[in-house]
Amino acid sequence: MATTATANLGNSGTDEAFSTARKCLALFGAIGVITLATVAVMASTGHATTPFMWIRGIIFPALAPVLLRITARAAGGDYKAFDRIRTISTVMPLAVLGVDLIPGICPAWYAVLQGLSALAVLPIAFLTRTKAMATAFPKP
Structure with missing residues (x-):
């Protein structure tokens, strides 16, 4: 059974954070499509x-x-989903940028586009660590 957030979920702080997270992920996807194209x-x-x-x-x-x-x-x-997105948004930009910095693995233009898409996810790492989120998602 999934652990759910407290009644503090749905306040302006959490709603705004999730709205911004969705925008960041849309940007991540758009830059990914541009890179593939x-x-x-x-x-x-x-x-x-x-x-x-x-x-x-x-x-x-x-x-x-x-x-x-x-x-x-x-x-x-869903606390597990919250924990997943918090972890992914922290680790993924570091991993992507780390791999892109390996000499010769990809051209500079590609590394820049991939880095921009990964950086689009980074604000989520900060948003998921705000006081409003900590209150809404206490550790089970």
Whole structure:
């Protein structure tokens, strides 16, 4: 059985935080689609692309709806979903930027686009650690 949030969920602080989180995830998905489209255009015009660019380019836009669903469940009071989105929003930007900084793994333009999409998720890490969220989602 899922642990649900307290009655403090649904106040202006939590509503605004979840609204902002949804916008951040929409931005994450949009930048992911732009990145994938750019890879496709580069490949179709004869420029070099790598399997890494294609795979990661597909994963990011595909991940956006999943993260939006987790956020919706959290906004509904599901503590496990809240904990997941809080953890993902903290770890993912660091992991993406860390991998992108490996020399030679991808071109600079690709690293910039992927970094921007990952940075779009970073505000969620801060939003999920506010006092309003701590009150709404006490540790079970």
